[in-house]
Amino acid sequence: MEIVAVADLKIGMFVAEPDCAWTEFSFALQGFVISSPEQVEQFQQKCRFVYVDRSRSLNEFHLVKDYGRDYALRPPVDSGAVAEPEPPVRRRQPLFEMQADSDKRQQRRRRFLTFLQRQNDSEHSLALARELSYMEPRFDDLQNALQRSFQAVSLERSMDVGSVREGVRDMSGSLRRNPDALMWLLRLKRMDQYSFDHAMDVSVYLLMLGAHIGWRGLPLLELGMAGLLQDVGKTQVPVDILAKTEPLTPEERELVRSHVASSLELLCSQSHIPENVLLTIARHHERWDGSGYPRQLKLDELGLAAEMAGLVDSFCAMLKNKPYRSALGHQEALEELYKLRDHQFSPGLMEQFVQCVGLYPVGTLLELSSGEVGIVIQQNRVRRSRPRVLIMLDADKQEVRGYRVIDLNEPAHQACKVARALPHDAYGLASHDYYLG
Structure with missing residues (x-):
């Protein structure tokens, strides 16, 4: 300084x-x-x-x-002057490395999405199918708009804020009509590039949490936009630091933390970015007890939007594989976060978040009282402990061929209950998109 x-x-x-x-x-x-x-x-x-x-x-x-x-970093020296040696170059993080839609994983995802869209055996499944069909092209539009916007920001060009705002508005409406549809699109429309997928996840979970506590209209829209854009500055952090498996040095830690300032620098040059979005981005790594950064704000100094953004950012990061640790399952992540209540996160907000995401959201791996293993493909909004489950392993833990679905809320399955939620890698099912076989 x-x-x-x-x-x-x-x-x-x-x-x-x-x-x-x-x-x-x-x-x-x-x-x-x-x-x-x-x-x-x-x-x-x-x-x-x-x-x-x-x-x-x-x-x-x-x-x-x-x-x-x-x-x-000074302007180029005159041709007659002796230039100083160039500093070592550290490769910056690539923006988005898209995978071809034709690879096997994308084909499996497309096949499973088609399966969900063809479900018609209940009003719940029909509603999910309708919302998936309606929302899929709009979700694709938002992904494309976000990709273009990040590239424009990195090149110091004007980003298409209008398309991003419209995409967030579409997602907010979809969550209001049928939350499961958008959660499936998050899983099945992944770009398999951490920064991009994380931005989409954070935005969706922020919209869910904001709506759950009663936010509507412009405040909710700005919250979703902040989730999409809050980590754009990480594109300025060297890849070798982000990929490091050993503990960071103090200098490296400060460099990673500088992504908050980098995000603001990149976005402040853009027109039409609301001030509330910038404030949320500026504070999303602050913590309730003052242990965050860059300014060690605490309690009411954070603002509720920034506190929500920090909580959701932490939760979504726990669900992803990192160079220094494996991804956690849904309940494992909630348990880790819950340990931080009264410290990094306020108790009231933590309770609301647990209620918001629920016991068994779509994609949760479960073991049933019958011994069968399956994945939640639709939540039961009234009886949250009795979701709709796609069975993958039978009672002997042998693979089940084809798509066999049971609804634990139906009379025929009343004797069957959820025995426990499983880690994402239980029985070796995390080595691929296990619900897409």
Whole structure:
């Protein structure tokens, strides 16, 4: 951090702290890259100096720390001058590495989605089939819009905020009509690229949680947009750090944490990004007890939207494989999060989240009292302990061929109950998309 007199402030510098309270200013964010003469003038009117973070500044004011050395990113030297040696190059994270739709996994997913759309043996299954058919092309449109938007942001071009907003609105409506449909589309329309799939997951779960606690209209829409965009700055973090299996060094940890500032820098240059979306993104790694970053905010300082975003981000990350640990199952992730109530997450919000996601959401692996093993393909909104289950292993744990579905809520299956929820890798069923065989 460097102290800079306000008379020397320039556009492109990242102001981390002024020498007076942030409340003296009308800025929406506390800590940002200066982008206009008006912002410079405000600082010059209110204080004498500010703390500038060179690692977050832009252009010639940016300073990269690498392997204990500092490298200022200056304009090219004159042809007659002797150029300094180039710093080591660390490969940045690729935006999205799409897999071809023709590979075997995509074919299995398409086959299973068709199976779900053809279910007609109950009103529940008919409703699911209708919603899947309606929502699938709109879900595809949002994926394409989000891909284009992230690429535009990384190239410092204008992103299509309107298409992203419309996609979030479509998802919100779909969750209101039939939540299971969108959860299946999340599973079956994956790009198999962590950053992209994680953004979609976080947005959907945030919309679910927001609607569950009564949010409607614009606040809910902005919450879903924040979920989609909050980690765009991770594209600026070197791949070798994100893929590291050993503990991070303090320097590497700070570099990963800088993705919050990078996200804001990339998005603040865009027009039509609501301030509430930026504020949620700025604070989604803050925690209820003040243990988060970058500003160690706590309690009511966070704001409910940011607290929800942090909780959902943590939950969705636990469900994914990471270089340093295996993915957790649904109930395992909830148990891990529940240990953090009263600390990183407020007890009230944690209780609401558990109620929101339910006992056995679609995709949960279960063992039944009959000894059979199956996966939940539809929740029972009234009797949550009696979902609709696709059987994969019989009582002897032998593979069941074809699609055999039982509804635990039907009279014919009243004697059968859920014995336990299983880890995602139970009986070796996690080595592929086990419900797509």
